[in-house]
């Protein structure tokens with residue numbers, strides 16, 4: 544069996560100290576195979592984004608181990624973490640964080656200009672179905688189209704892993720489905736491991752694996768025997 548994308552052992556994260564301490568992660572043991580679409584579900588405050596941020600190298604664990612392809616992220620220096628994020632990881636957030644004064648292509652080029660082995664910005668925009676919108680500014684695009692530019696930007700540097708925190712949170716369900724379709728296509732075409740944190744529980748039907756969080760711990764992990772397509776899910 545190939546090495547998993549991620550493996551965590553007794554991972555904890557505590558924000559603050561003493562009486563005010565918040566135990567965001569209380570001991571997470573997890574394995575995420577490379578090449579899967581994984582959906583993280585759970586109540587607000589249960590630790591999903593915290594886990595995503597630690598695996599993505601945006602935040603640090605308090606204790607425990609988190610391996611990316613056998614490398615311990617928790618032991619990395621800040622410089623190593625920056626390199627890890629640059630080389631291997633793409634992020635998609637609820638709000639698209641596009642530069643309003645740049646076109647779709649120019650927004651993607653911001654990343655392709657500094658990446659080691661990027662695809663062309665136009666190719667990334669084709670991949671997300673925005674062929675006709677390449678020279679549009681964000682204000683000329685719908686919310687779903689803006690999110691697809693954000694996905695193109697994240698995918699253009701050819702990351703091994705795509706972390707998506709509430710990628711459909713600001714979208715209606717029809718538009719959200721288009722965005723999810725793009726994420727599953729990126730997984731299928733490029734083999735990118737895709738982790739999605741969401742409150743839209745129906746998204747779980749797209750996943751290879753569904754992780755349920757509760758109170759800073761994993762409650763259960765389900766492997767879907769069959770997966771639905773983005774067109775088939777509703778929320």
Ligand SMILES: Nc1ncnc2c1ncn2[C@@H]1O[C@H](COP(=O)(O)OP(=O)(O)OP(=O)(O)O)[C@@H](O)[C@H]1O
Pocket residue numbers: 558559565566567585586587588589590591592593594
């Ligand atoms: N930077 C921070 N400082 C202090 N507490 C934090 C910080 N980030 C998260 N927390 C707390 O950690 C806990 C877990 O938060 P997290 O955002 O991981 O949950 P979540 O499951 O993603 O929630 P949601 O679904 O609402 O996004 C919460 O109680 C939150 O308030």
